Amino acid sequence: MIGAVHNSYATGNAIHHSNNRAFTMHGTHYLRLINNVVYEGKGHIFFIEDAIETNNYLADNLVMKVKRSWSLLNTDQSPAGFWLTHPNNILLGNHVGGSDRYGFWYDLQEHAMGPSANLDVCPENERVGEFANNAAHTMGRYGLRIFHTMEPRTYPCQPMVYDESNSDDPYWQNPPIEANFWNYTGWKCNRDGAIGKKLGWVKFNNFKAADNRETGIQMSQTFLIGNYSGVFGNNLVVGQSNNTEPALLRSNPTGVVGPRTENWVANGIKFYNFNWGEAACFGSCSHCCIHKVVIMVRGNTMSPICTLMTPQSYEGLDMERHSMVSITISMEPLLDSEQAPGLLTSRQPTISQSAKWI
Numbered sequence: 001m002i003g004a005v006h007n008s009y010a011t012g013n014a015i016h017h018s019n020n021r022a023f024t025m026h027g028t029h030y031l032r033l034i035n036n037v038v039y040e041g042k043g044h045i046f047f048i049e050d051a052i053e054t055n056n057y058l059a060d061n062l063v064m065k066v067k068r069s070w071s072l073l074n075t076d077q078s079p080a081g082f083w084l085t086h087p088n089n090i091l092l093g094n095h096v097g098g099s100d101r102y103g104f105w106y107d108l109q110e111h112a113m114g115p116s117a118n119l120d121v122c123p124e125n126e127r128v129g130e131f132a133n134n135a136a137h138t139m140g141r142y143g144l145r146i147f148h149t150m151e152p153r154t155y156p157c158q159p160m161v162y163d164e165s166n167s168d169d170p171y172w173q174n175p176p177i178e179a180n181f182w183n184y185t186g187w188k189c190n191r192d193g194a195i196g197k198k199l200g201w202v203k204f205n206n207f208k209a210a211d212n213r214e215t216g217i218q219m220s221q222t223f224l225i226g227n228y229s230g231v232f233g234n235n236l237v238v239g240q241s242n243n244t245e246p247a248l249l250r251s252n253p254t255g256v257v258g259p260r261t262e263n264w265v266a267n268g269i270k271f272y273n274f275n276w277g278e279a280a281c282f283g284s285c286s287h288c289c290i291h292k293v294v295i296m297v298r299g300n301t302m303s304p305i306c307t308l309m310t311p312q313s314y315e316g317l318d319m320e321r322h323s324m325v326s327i328t329i330s331m332e333p334l335l336d337s338e339q340a341p342g343l344l345t346s347r348q349p350t351i352s353q354s355a356k357w358i
Contacts, residue, residue: 103136
């Protein structure tokens with residue numbers, strides 16, 4: 001609990017068979033952890049502990065084989081390569097290969113906790129630092145998980161009030177802050193390549209997902225209105241690649257699943273090889289128990305390529321009031337090694353389908 005450590009770093013270390021993590025940041029800010037390798041560690045490997053730690057710089061680290069622990073904290077029974085309790089930290093170019101549960105887990109807390117407990121620190125609503133060029137594969141559950149809440153705002157410990165009388169700036173009393181996640185790759189996860197639960201103005205940009213058994217990319221709930229929606233932007237989602245596993249072909253994954261709330265956007269998404277069983281490119285109403293409204297897009301092989309569930313099928317939503325759902329789907333016949341190296345070499349018929357609901 002050393003506080004701000006602008007001149008401190010750990011770089012080029014190799015850690016293996018640890019029974020208790022690898023790096024713990026506890027009441028620490030501005031620490032640099034760069035080019036470290038961790039193999040077969042138990043519990044969360046890079047561990048940001050008290051939800052008060054900010055501006056730590058984690059770059060180009062490699063984590064392999066993250067194992068569950070039954071003798072640390074309860075949360076270590078669901079370990080992650082990178083466990084963050086405060087979002088204002090920097091993760092660039094990190095890789096996690098193999099974990100009993102997660103690759104990157106933003107487990108944001110309502111307030112700072114432990115020895116740093118402070119009711120005036122509200123991590124769920126703090127600004128997000130940086131997240132770019134990270135990758136996770138072969139996860140027991142999720143590659144990237146945001147859980148429970150990420151709603152960054154100008155005054156984190158104050159509520160956001162929607163002012164219906166000010167359509168140009170309805171959140172002027174506590175403006176939301178945009179959070180961008182860039183260039184993440186998640187593949188061969190037993191559940192999802194990436195998932196966010198309760199999100200504010202959060203954008204998943206240029207994600208790549210492949211060979212995930214349940215969903216490529218998913219958002220469960222989005223709450224803001226107007227131009228502050230959750231966004232899937234310019235993502236590439238592959239159902240099965242030429243490096244797939246037999247277990248995937250026994251599953252029926254969905255490429256992208258939208259939230260069960262209104263006001264979200266999906267633009268410029270490309271889907272490939274969702275052409276077996278009940279696999280679907282697109283679904284909506286995350287974690288809903290309702291029947292799909294199905295639109296089938298068929299190619300020359302007459303196999304179902306894409307299934308969509310329309311927003312009008314949501315239950316319990318007022319579609320007349322400030323609803324906005326915008327979807328643009330692009331399905332291309334070719335995918336070469338320059339677009340997604342090592343993922344896919346097969347070919348599909350020429351197919352295109354667009355859908356937009358406002």
